Amino acid sequence: MAEKPMCMPIQIPHDEDMQKGDSVRCLTMLGHFGFECLPHQLVNRSIQQGFSFNILCVGETGIGKSTLIDTLFNTNLKDKKSSHFYSNVGLKIQTYELQENNVQLKLTVVRTVGYGDQINKEASYQPIVDYVDAQFEAYLQEELKIKRSFTDYHDSRIHVCLYFISPTGHSLKSLDLLTMKNIDSKVNIVPLIAKADTISKYDLQKFKCKIMTELVSNGIQIYQFPTDDEPTAQANSSMNGQLPFAVVGSMDEVKVGKRMVRGRQYPWGVLQVENENHCDFIKLRDMLLCINMEDLKEQTHIQHYEWYRCCKLKKMGFTDVGPDNKPLSYRKSLIILKESNKRRQ
Numbered sequence: 106m107a108e109k110p111m112c113m114p115i116q117i118p119h120d121e122d123m124q125k126g127d128s129v130r131c132l133t134m135l136g137h138f139g140f141e142c143l144p145h146q147l148v149n150r151s152i153q154q155g156f157s158f159n160i161l162c163v164g165e166t167g168i169g170k171s172t173l174i175d176t177l178f179n180t181n182l183k184d185k186k187s188s189h190f191y192s193n194v195g196l197k198i199q200t201y202e203l204q205e206n207n208v209q210l211k212l213t214v215v216r217t218v219g220y221g222d223q224i225n226k227e228a229s230y231q232p233i234v235d236y237v238d239a240q241f242e243a244y245l246q247e248e249l250k251i252k253r254s255f256t257d258y259h260d261s262r263i264h265v266c267l268y269f270i271s272p273t274g275h276s277l278k279s280l281d282l283l284t285m286k287n288i289d290s291k292v293n294i295v296p297l298i299a300k301a302d303t304i305s306k307y308d309l310q311k312f313k314c315k316i317m318t319e320l321v322s323n324g325i326q327i328y329q330f331p332t333d334d335e336p337t338a339q340a341n342s343s344m345n346g347q348l349p350f351a352v353v354g355s356m357d358e359v360k361v362g363k364r365m366v367r368g369r370q371y372p373w374g375v376l377q378v379e380n381e382n383h384c385d386f387i388k389l390r391d392m393l394l395c396i397n398m399e400d401l402k403e404q405t406h407i408q409h410y411e412w413y414r415c416c417k418l419k420k421m422g423f424t425d426v427g428p429d430n431k432p433l434s435y436r437k438s439l440i441i442l443k444e445s446n447k448r449r450q
């Protein structure tokens with residue numbers, strides 16, 4: 106059990122304890138104040154509550170979505186193989202309870218089904234957009250309730266979209282551009298080159314550059330690993346330069362020397378999934394789960410959800426300022442809302 110901090114009488118610091126011009130008072134005297142334990146309180150509470158993370162996998166049928174998710178969590182979450190014969194794009198949603206040491210993670214994986222299989226692919230992105238919006242709407246409805254219950258609410262908003270690009274070595278398909286363009290303001294997109302073992306090292310570098318150029322020229326925003334927090338800034342900024350990650354998935358154990366590793370066995374050798382010289386799988390796992398999971402969740406809330414909420418409330422007639430551009434009281438804003446609704450009817 107953790108030792109309880111001792112309660113000591115609080116000593117008020119004298120002026121000489123504050124450095125001139127400093128706005129923060131460092132309490133350096135003998136004695137224990139206790140608020141230095143605040144981070145531990147937060148950690149303990151978070152561990153008790155558990156964490157949740159929601160991943161959306163978008164990519165053609167058979168591109169390796171399920172295998173990669175299994176490889177990421179080193180567990181068999183896979184269900185039966187998807188068919189290529191769906192008349193529309195659909196989404197398969199599965200939630201798993203995972204545990205690593207004493208940390209529990211409620212993982213929701215949403216996968217596209219039948220993506221890229223129709224002759225007319227124009228509307229393929231619509232079910233994805235509708236799903237992402239529906240999760241924002243559910244959260245907004247919970248927020249607007251008088252009696253809210255966020256403690257047991259399962260927040261299903263998508264935190265990251267892994268977009269699987271075919272390893273053609275050529276360029277992005279119009280379906281890729283269209284879908285990413287339509288979802289980039291709603292989710293954090295991390296682009297991946299799938300089945301990267303099927304493309305040569307030289308072609309891969311050229312393909313990566315080509316993809317990034319195409320994304321920029323089409324004005325598509327992808328998620329940038331944050332570079333403003335000191336301990337992770339360097340790693341994140343170097344990883345931003347290596348996107349899209351070239352990944353390989355496999356749950357097969359293959360013998361390399363005396364070790365068993367996860368990999369794919371070919372007549373000419375073994376591709377080791379967790380070898381950074383072979384593919385970017387480890388980079389993806391570290392960036393996604395180890396370093397930036399919290400930032401992905403934060404960006405979902407403060408950027409994508411905020412944008413949805415703002416548009417939705419405006420559309421409903423809510424306003425923060427009156428016709429004179431001065432802030433409105435909540436009561437006044439409700440009166441304006443009622444009047445504008447009456448006018449609409």
Ligand code: GDP
Nearest residue numbers: 166167168169170171172187300301352353354
């Ligand atoms: P999904 O339909 O996108 O979920 O695709 P699956 O994960 O079911 O994979 C379809 C097939 O591709 C399976 O036979 C996998 O073994 C194979 N596969 C998955 N990942 C890779 C990869 O990285 N490289 C290669 N060469 N094959 C892969």
